[in-house]
Amino acid sequence: MSIQKIDIEKIVKNVIMEFQNSKNMDKMNTNKEDGIFEDMNEAIAAAKEAQEKVKTMPIEFREKIIKCIREKIMEHAKIMAEMGVEETGMGRVGDKIIKHQLVAEKTPGTESLTTTAWSGDRGLTLVEQGPFGVIGAITPSTNPSETVLCNTIGMLAAGNTVVFNPHPGAIRVSNYAVKLINEAAKEAGGIINIATSVVKPTLETADILFKHKDIPLLVATGGPGVVTAVLSSGKRAMGAGAGNPPVLVDDTADIEKAARDIVNGATFDNNLPCIAEKEVVVLDVVADELIMHMKENGCYQISGETVNRLIKEVFIEKDGKHILNRKYVGKDAHKILKAIGIEVPETIRCIIFEGTKDNPMIKEELMMPILGIVRVKDIDEGIKVAVELEGGNRHSAHMHSKNIDNLTRFGKAVDTAIFVKNGPSYSALGYGGEGYTTFTIASRTGEGLTYAASFTKSRRCVMADNLCIR
Numbered sequence: 001m002s003i004q005k006i007d008i009e010k011i012v013k014n015v016i017m018e019f020q021n022s023k024n025m026d027k028m029n030t031n032k033e034d035g036i037f038e039d040m041n042e043a044i045a046a047a048k049e050a051q052e053k054v055k056t057m058p059i060e061f062r063e064k065i066i067k068c069i070r071e072k073i074m075e076h077a078k079i080m081a082e083m084g085v086e087e088t089g090m091g092r093v094g095d096k097i098i099k100h101q102l103v104a105e106k107t108p109g110t111e112s113l114t115t116t117a118w119s120g121d122r123g124l125t126l127v128e129q130g131p132f133g134v135i136g137a138i139t140p141s142t143n144p145s146e147t148v149l150c151n152t153i154g155m156l157a158a159g160n161t162v163v164f165n166p167h168p169g170a171i172r173v174s175n176y177a178v179k180l181i182n183e184a185a186k187e188a189g190g191i192i193n194i195a196t197s198v199v200k201p202t203l204e205t206a207d208i209l210f211k212h213k214d215i216p217l218l219v220a221t222g223g224p225g226v227v228t229a230v231l232s233s234g235k236r237a238m239g240a241g242a243g244n245p246p247v248l249v250d251d252t253a254d255i256e257k258a259a260r261d262i263v264n265g266a267t268f269d270n271n272l273p274c275i276a277e278k279e280v281v282v283l284d285v286v287a288d289e290l291i292m293h294m295k296e297n298g299c300y301q302i303s304g305e306t307v308n309r310l311i312k313e314v315f316i317e318k319d320g321k322h323i324l325n326r327k328y329v330g331k332d333a334h335k336i337l338k339a340i341g342i343e344v345p346e347t348i349r350c351i352i353f354e355g356t357k358d359n360p361m362i363k364e365e366l367m368m369p370i371l372g373i374v375r376v377k378d379i380d381e382g383i384k385v386a387v388e389l390e391g392g393n394r395h396s397a398h399m400h401s402k403n404i405d406n407l408t409r410f411g412k413a414v415d416t417a418i419f420v421k422n423g424p425s426y427s428a429l430g431y432g433g434e435g436y437t438t439f440t441i442a443s444r445t446g447e448g449l450t451y452a453a454s455f456t457k458s459r460r461c462v463m464a465d466n467l468c469i470r
């Protein structure tokens with residue numbers, strides 16, 4: 001086939017896709033779609049009815065639906081990425097496409113469920129992983145459709161259905177994902193409402209979910225407010241909460257690579273992922289070299305009064321407290337700089353500055369492509385400062401070093417669900433690293449990177465004095 005023919009085919013395919021996508025967006029605007037309800041109680045009842053059906057299905061059939069969901073995600077990754085950026089005003093389309101592809105390709109399905117067995121003179125005992133039933137899930141605005149899709153794959157693989165109360169600021173793209181899931185389920189075998197949601201999620205609809213008798217498990221992905229809310233519900237709950245991941249660089253690291261990895265990790269989707277590098281702690285002897293290479297990788301350094309101007313812009317000061325100005329969350333670096341009167345080309349993807357550990361842009365989780373750099377005299381001080389900046393979230397921390405003792409010491413001291421060594425933070429999501437993908441990292445409650453098995457309860461099944469054929 002000639003190159004021209006391939007190009008023409010590609011163009012035609014893209015045009016058809018754009019057309020279908022715009023039709024889908026219109027539909028979302030005007031119609032109530034599969035799985036989307038006006039009333040939270042109805043959304044729960046529908047998911048309960050669906051779970052009764054899922055319960056009786058062969059596991060193979062769950063997998064068939066999941067396969068179909070994965071295909072739909074790949075097909076609609078671009079439109080969901082565009083919708084997400086358009087609706088929330090945060091992040092980068094290219095990176096959001098990658099995030100959706102990761103969900104499709106690397107979220108574990110039914111194959112990740114395991115059975116433990118003991119067999120001997122007194123028979124056969126199995127421990128199997130069974131579903132909870134209907135799960136109530138709260139999702140964030142930072143990875144909205146990604147979380148809806150990733151949660152559903154894992155929860156359905158385990159035999160559950162799920163009711164979402166998505167972030168109100170990302171309702172359109174979240175519900176688009178819910179609709180896709182139900183479309184996939186229908187195509188695979190006629191079951192709808194394996195995931196449901198509401199037209200207008202509010203704190204009141206969340207409260208119905210939290211208190212409903214048919215919801216035995218709650219999974220919250222979001223900031224401290226929502227995690228505390230589910231943990232206070234009196235139900236079994238998983239809290240995937242906030243982080244402020246430090247990246248520690250010592251004098252044995254490959255500094256050029258460390259700079260590249262840090263900038264790549266911190267700028268992925270404009271720093272929205274909770275796992276992304278949020279501040280740098282570096283040994284003084286290599287700090288200048290690191291900063292030089294960070295600038296080669298698209299960073300713009302500010303200092304002095306300009307840092308104070310940026311603080312005033314990205315925070316709203318109230319009663320002596322710094323409250324995050326959501327206006328700049330997930331925004332491009334050049335747009336943030338423009339707000340403080342600095343014009344730079346769009347190739348500038350990160351703002352860097354040197355500061356102390358008490359600087360609010362270093363201490364607080366910003367979710368913006370802004371990286372504060374703290375110099376320390378040695379590894380002891382580095383570990384101490386980085387642990388302090390992680391803030392006890394026990395979420396994520398990263399390090400660049402070739403010294404195994406230093407890596408081990410920091411890993412133990414910081415005690416986080418994720419600890420990436422010598423790579424960008426996103427390698428923890430299986431992107432440029434081994435392992436599976438998740439967008440719900442249950443840092444507060446200890447499940448860590450959730451997957452199908454996280455959404456199961458353990459069941460012991462005993463056959464006394466028989467079925468052992470050894």
Ligand code: NAD
Nearest residue numbers: 140141166167206222223225226229240241242274440441
């Ligand atoms: P957010 O906390 O503003 O909102 C999350 C959801 O919770 C929304 O639907 C919101 O309406 C709801 N909510 C908030 N308070 C509530 C309450 N008291 N009761 C019921 N519902 C409530 O989250 P966001 O700004 O979209 O996401 C960013 C935050 O989430 C960051 O802190 C980030 O680190 C964290 N996050 C964590 C993970 C993880 O896996 N650990 C993943 C993504 C985001």
